[in-house]
Amino acid sequence: MARLEFAGHALGGVEPVRVEIGTLIVAGWTGRDLEALNHHIEELKAIGVQPPSSVPLYYRIATQMLTQTDRIQAVGPDSSGEVEPVLVGAADRLWVTVGSDHTDRRVESYGVAVSKQMCPKVLTRGAWRFEEVEPHWDRLILRSFILEGGKRVPYQEGTVGRIRAPRELISGWQGGNPRLPAGALMFCGTLPAIGKIRPSGRFEMELEDPVLGRRLAHAYDIDVLPLIE
Secondary structure, eight states, X not given: OEEEEEEEEETTXXXXXXXXXXXXXXXXXXXXXXXXXXXXXXXXXXXXXXXXXXXXXXXEEOGGGEEOOSEEEEESSOEEOOEEEEEEEXXXXXXXXXXXXXXXXXXXTTOHHHHTTXXXXXXXXEEEEHHHHGGGGGGOEEEEEEEETTEEEEEEEEEGGGBOOHHHHHHHHHTTOOOOOTTEEEEOOOOOOSSOOOOOSEEEEXXXXXXXXXXXXXXXXXXXXXXXX
């Protein structure tokens, strides 16, 4: 069980949101556009990751992997972040935030499900009421940045309209029920990297709502631990 706290930003103000997460799902291969999805599959194949058996796939992850920290540790130099919209099932409503499905790429080359368990899943400390963004969901913008050569460079960018709709993803996992249960948290999928998938010592992520003029953002540093073989 993971206990998380968010600043819940609603049109009427800010409220504290406290949730206990007993179920963590990472939805993978969630692209709406077949060409874009195939591009993501090909960029993963380039680093040795086998194509999925079907799409989308729903990976169950240990809840203790969730964190809202600004620094994580990863074994070896081969991990990297992925910015994703995240759905959070609270007792009274559905919330949306932004997170990073940080993944060990070396392990991913021989076991995607195992690789998902190797690194923390980082979340920001803010959230929005889902019902406030659902009408214009496809216009929300995901971005991520990395440090490369000492410079902050764009790593991912695009609208969430390139990812399957939240209710569709929930229904797929719930066998047709479009409601995310209280205590469940779902990572909804990511966008292709700009360039290629590559590691960095820092990962910055954000979700922008251009309609309501607001943004959720978070950054974290990665300490690389030695890989002893």
